Amino acid sequence: MELIKNTMPTEPAKILSHFNVPKNSYTFKAITNGLINDTYLVIVTNKPAYVLQRINNNVFKNIAGVMQNIEQTLPLLNSDLYSSIHVIKTKKNTSYHKEQGFWRVLSYINNSTTYNTSTDKNIAFEAGKIISEFHALLSPINATTYQDTIPDFHNLIYRNNQFFDALEKAKKERTTAAKDAIEFAEELLPDLLDFCFTELPIRVCHNDTKLNNILFSKNTNKALCLIDLDTLMKGYFYYDFGDAVRTIANTAPEDEKDLSKITFNKELFSSFVDGLSTNKNLLSKDEIASLPLGAVFMPFIHGLRTLTDYLQNDAYYKVAYPNQNLDRCVSLFNFSKKALDNVDYMNAILKKKFS
Ligand code: GN1
Numbered sequence: 001m002e003l004i005k006n007t008m009p010t011e012p013a014k015i016l017s018h019f020n021v022p023k024n025s026y027t028f029k030a031i032t033n034g035l036i037n038d039t040y041l042v043i044v045t046n047k048p049a050y051v052l053q054r055i056n057n058n059v060f061k062n063i064a065g066v067m068q069n070i071e072q073t074l075p076l077l078n079s080d081l082y083s084s085i086h087v088i089k090t091k092k093n094t095s096y097h098k099e100q101g102f103w104r105v106l107s108y109i110n111n112s113t114t115y116n117t118s119t120d121k122n123i124a125f126e127a128g129k130i131i132s133e134f135h136a137l138l139s140p141i142n143a144t145t146y147q148d149t150i151p152d153f154h155n156l157i158y159r160n161n162q163f164f165d166a167l168e169k170a171k172k173e174r175t176t177a178a179k180d181a182i183e184f185a186e187e188l189l190p191d192l193l194d195f196c197f198t199e200l201p202i203r204v205c206h207n208d209t210k211l212n213n214i215l216f217s218k219n220t221n222k223a224l225c226l227i228d229l230d231t232l233m234k235g236y237f238y239y240d241f242g243d244a245v246r247t248i249a250n251t252a253p254e255d256e257k258d259l260s261k262i263t264f265n266k267e268l269f270s271s272f273v274d275g276l277s278t279n280k281n282l283l284s285k286d287e288i289a290s291l292p293l294g295a296v297f298m299p300f301i302h303g304l305r306t307l308t309d310y311l312q313n314d315a316y317y318k319v320a321y322p323n324q325n326l327d328r329c330v331s332l333f334n335f336s337k338k339a340l341d342n343v344d345y346m347n348a349i350l351k352k353k354f355s
């Protein structure tokens with residue numbers, strides 16, 4: 001089946017008029033970082049006031065479930081250390097509006113910003129601290145009350161099957177271009193499949209804690225909160241750890257072509273763990289022990305997903321040029337390998353900071 005890609009939407013102003021926002025002359029600025037949803041800043045008198053998003057219904061089949069997860073979580077995500085975000089309801093008091101897709105509006109936090117990459121140790125520390133606060137606020141919740149917004153999202157057995165299925169059906173030119181990446185995947189899969197059979201505690205996870213899903217204050221550079229909550233659902237802590245590490249210890253972008261720029265930066269890793277360990281009692285011994293391989297697992301599973309998507313002719317992720325999914329894969333696999341080389345180092349740092 002050919003998936004329909006999200007294209008430029010209907011007039012955003014018309015969509016916004018269905019929501020409970022004051023009448024104003026708003027302008028709209030597209031944010032193009034995300035690979036899944038369509039996102040617009042809603043601006044009034046030169047200042048962003050809201051975030052308007054069309055949720056990708058090819059990816060999120062159960063929009064009501066996505067919004068239910070978010071609405072039951074947001075009231076809990078509020079503390080001295082954590083800035084809250086609100087869902088702005090429609091005039092019919094629903095959490096989304098259906099019109100050529102599914103739209104929602106969220107509050108915007110003033111003077112906030114995101115970073116795709118950073119070489120700043122303070123940013124790494126703050127990222128660790130806010131992820132720790134997010135999990136501390138959500139740890140009392142029973143994760144089974146959450147909808148699986150994408151079933152098997154980080155399930156490697158499922159991703160493994162998807163990959164081999166795609167490989168079988170792929171065009172010759174794509175399998176040839178991806179030969180090295182395919183070999184790498186086949187080599188690492190058995191060990192990582194062993195690793196992910198686990199009896200770790202199940203938590204409510206963010207499931208997409210890459211650096212640019214963390215909001216920072218422009219004034220103080222403190223981390224404010226996590227954004228992009230569509231994948232809030234059950235998971236293991238190492239998912240959120242690994243996703244953060246792959247975008248924090250590595251200062252190159254996700255689709256970096258120059259592999260010499262992909263690094264496992266020990267200082268940034270250590271600062272991140274410093275931030276994370278501000279809350280020493282958050283994690284069990286077993287969870288802490290799972291983290292180093294989690295930092296290998298997450299870039300690997302993302303790489304495998306982008307490789308699978310490449311083999312399926314880019315049906316899932318937005319791509320800006322033909323081989324971008326393969327570039328993402330090679331870069332992610334490269335970082336996964338570097339994380340593997342640093343497992344002992346990660347273990348030592350975690351032991352030190354969490355004792
Ligand atoms: C996707 O939409 P965005 O960019 O936040 C993806 C994540 C990947 C990420 C890679 C639902 O997230 O899993 O980590 O791209 N989200 C989904 O940048 O597939």
Ligand code: MG
Pocket residue numbers: 036208228230231
């Ligand atoms: Mg996302």
